[in-house]
Amino acid sequence: MALIDLNRKEIHCKIVYYGPGRSGKTTNLFYIYNAVSEKFRGKLLTIETRGERTLFFDLLPINLGQIHGLNIRLQLYTVPGQSHYRATRKLVLKGVDGIVFVADSLRKRREKNIESLLDLKNNLKEYGLDLSQLPLVFQYNKRDLVTANVPLLTIEELEEDLNKDLGVPYFEAAAAKGIGVFETLKEISKRTVKFVARKYVFSSAKVRAQGGVI
């Protein structure tokens, strides 16, 4: 649920990085955290197990600057990717405004990507949301491994497996090196803010039509 705070002149949007375990969701957040100046970001909050796997979520608040006098504040969340954390993933999705699906390019992770996307669709459905209606971008991560002689899925295969029906933008990335991280963030921010603003305009028009004042 996006929050538009006219008192503090802020719009809060929740963006969730989703995807299978070890695909690089937390790595994306770490890279953003380290690259953005302190002025524009809050504290990075992580809840992880001893093995450095995300246990509950990571959270990074960032400030995008102003649009029409309103400060845009994004809250970037990740979910734990391992399949047995389904209940936790569903909790983190509560009130989501935009989604980045971080897919693993390793060929042996093909099934895990497909499984995770299905899990995302099902979790959203339980909140009455439809993935095709939400701001979404794909990030095909670990593309740098192509030079390391590791069997990777081709972009065509990833597109066919995940994005065939959705047809949303995708980005090739190597999150550990920061390649594609900001491109992904820029696109999902743009889509999410537009989506939230449209809902806001619609709801204020509705309130006005009912004779109320927002």
Added chain:
Amino acid sequence: MGTMIVTDEKARQLKGVLDQQLLSIGVSLAILIDEAGNVIVSSGNVNGVDTTSLAALAAANFGATAQIAKLLGEEDFSILYHKGKKDNIHFSKIGMDFILVTVFTDDIPLGLVRLRVNQVAQELLDLLVEN
């Protein structure tokens, strides 16, 4: 789950309720959040407290205990309370979508906090849902 819009007037009214009913009995900090982890309004001494993280963790904590409740056949637990050495924290569900977080020291009896939180719950909910 739409977009929540907080106007100046609404923020003032909500803060007024927190000030009059909770800060007045000595609660150090009262924060109203939604279940997605956004801070709607806060009142009291926020110095040194990262309210953004607190709100995200409080919402997650509530969600996690709601799952525990379901395992026991309960709908959810409407109140959570954690006791510290110096500060205590109390979480209370407000309607379906909101949570009131109160931080207070041992000088304030838990019973009084619970009573006041109970009393303001409906008032806050009315303000939150009216448009």
